[in-house]
Amino acid sequence: MTPYSYKSPVLTLDNVxxxxxxxxxxxxxxxxxxxxxRPGLSQGQVVGFYGRSGMGKxxxxxxxxxxxxxxxxxxxxxxxxxxxxPGAVGFVQQHYPLFNHRTLxxxxxxxxxxxxxxxxxxxxxAAEYLxxxxxxxxxxxxxxxxxxxxxxxAAIAQQLLCSDHLILLDEPFSGLDVAxxxxxxxxxxxxxxxxxxxxxxxxxxxxxxxxxxSDRLWLLGQERDAAGQLLPxxxxxxxxxxxxxxxxxxxxxxxxxxxxxxxxxxHLKEEIRAS
Amino acid sequence: MTFFFLSLIAPMKSLFLPNARPPRTTFALMAAGQAxxxxxxxxxxxxxxxxxxxxxxRALADLTTTQGLVPELWASMTTALxxxxxxxxxxxxxxxxxxxxxxxxxxxxxxxxxYLTLTGLTFxxxxxxxxxxxxxxxxxxxxxxxYLVTGMTAVMLGTTQQELDHAxxxxxxxxxxxxxVVVLGKLADMLEVVRQNFAIIWTMxxxxxTLYQSEGGIGLxxxxxxxxxxxDGVVAIQLVILAAGxxxxxxxxxLRRVFFPYASLASAR
Numbered sequence: 373m374t375p376y377s378y379k380s381p382v383l384t385l386d387n388v389x390x391x392x393x394x395x396x397x398x399x400x401x402x403x404x405x406x407x408x409x410r411p412g413l414s415q416g417q418v419v420g421f422y423g424r425s426g427m428g429k430x431x432x433x434x435x436x437x438x439x440x441x442x443x444x445x446x447x448x449x450x451x452x453x454x455x456x457x458p459g460a461v462g463f464v465q466q467h468y469p470l471f472n473h474r475t476l477x478x479x480x481x482x483x484x485x486x487x488x489x490x491x492x493x494x495x496x497x498a499a500e501y502l503x504x505x506x507x508x509x510x511x512x513x514x515x516x517x518x519x520x521x522x523x524x525x526a527a528i529a530q531q532l533l534c535s536d537h538l539i540l541l542d543e544p545f546s547g548l549d550v551a552x553x554x555x556x557x558x559x560x561x562x563x564x565x566x567x568x569x570x571x572x573x574x575x576x577x578x579x580x581x582x583x584x585x586s587d588r589l590w591l592l593g594q595e596r597d598a599a600g601q602l603l604p605x606x607x608x609x610x611x612x613x614x615x616x617x618x619x620x621x622x623x624x625x626x627x628x629x630x631x632x633x634x635x636x637x638x639h640l641k642e643e644i645r646a647s
Numbered sequence: 648m649t650f651f652f653l654s655l656i657a658p659m660k661s662l663f664l665p666n667a668r669p670p671r672t673t674f675a676l677m678a679a680g681q682a683x684x685x686x687x688x689x690x691x692x693x694x695x696x697x698x699x700x701x702x703x704x705r706a707l708a709d710l711t712t713t714q715g716l717v718p719e720l721w722a723s724m725t726t727a728l729x730x731x732x733x734x735x736x737x738x739x740x741x742x743x744x745x746x747x748x749x750x751x752x753x754x755x756x757x758x759x760x761x762y763l764t765l766t767g768l769t770f771x772x773x774x775x776x777x778x779x780x781x782x783x784x785x786x787x788x789x790x791x792x793x794y795l796v797t798g799m800t801a802v803m804l805g806t807t808q809q810e811l812d813h814a815x816x817x818x819x820x821x822x823x824x825x826x827x828v829v830v831l832g833k834l835a836d837m838l839e840v841v842r843q844n845f846a847i848i849w850t851m852x853x854x855x856x857t858l859y860q861s862e863g864g865i866g867l868x869x870x871x872x873x874x875x876x877x878x879d880g881v882v883a884i885q886l887v888i889l890a891a892g893x894x895x896x897x898x899x900x901x902l903r904r905v906f907f908p909y910a911s912l913a914s915a916r
Contacts, residue, residue: 459818469813473832486818516912534817
């Protein structure tokens, strides 16, 4: 197991609740993502939030991305732990939106212009990301001409160009075949190796893949009161917060084939079924 | 022989399959066949209610040589283009202003004004402006604007939360997000709205030109042919308007392909 230590928080959810049109969607969610340090390695981390369909995962993403204000509680991001505002966190939404009226290069330049006001530098950075994500041959194409994988890589590159190390992926494995799934895993791991400060937050309903890639995992679910009635809104119970790095299940080659991993995923499934 | 016949018939089957994409040549042959059938029907239709092709062609030649069909068409077209230009600017302005809640009632009211009748409107406009040309232009601009606002606001309302959120996550402010997603992102759709509504100008211009006859125009020419029951002339002018409209549609399509090449990439053909 690679030695590691934690430093300052990069994302904090402190008693976050959200009520929309009188309906409680999320209730008292607390979780903290700490910057991880692995001596001798320049590698960031992947953390995961699992939730069944309809649990409010996308809403949680919007809260973490600063696109939605919580009804109560706070969402703090970055080393300075500032309240989340749009643009403070890179956020790749489902279906990987891009500006359809701009070419791939122009899409990246719009994103780069914020962090690199000098046009020549913005162009250089965009070219670097195109190269790194194997998109250079497609730089003049419009998004409608890109494949699903290329589109996802482009959307991630766009967010990386303008965000500070923290990047949120909403359902990155949804509807992918086996080959594409491997491709997306590669991209996610590639993002963590770009900079040791990079933290990728996966919010997904794909339990096995999310668990395999994550260093830490939180399960979103519903709790019951003393009478056994379901409480409104999804939350994260204290027993549903897992430090996979501590458990020796942080991502490494073939982790999914290991018996401990298989047993752990089965345990998670039982927990989910019981909630 | 049977094989040859089958190979000819096989692609034709696709013409009757839902959502099928027949070969280009098959489709062109089908369209030519339909046009030919229509022409034959016109040539040999036994009832003489409708003027014959020969009569219409003669009327067209007469209208062109003695009654100035081309200059009248040109006069109407320049008025129509002027009105369309002004209406487009106005409608875009009103539609984009709906980004600010303060202006939303204005767009709503403008959209509902398409129910106003043109004749009553002309009377009020005539009280406000002096020349006949200005009346025509004002009425056409007003009527086109209210139709364009309806279409343009519908396009803007089609903007999804995801599109705006995407711009916001890139750190673009609210106005910049609006500019990128709604203004630039929907420009091709706005042009399509303009193209679709240009036809309305042609239906209105003929009416307005009969109310204000001092400047002539193809509408007045049509009115005169109608009045003296020159059905061959009426059909000839209608066909000219139809051809002008088709040419306009083609030009708009061309502009869309040249300036917004991305617009048709994702659509099913």
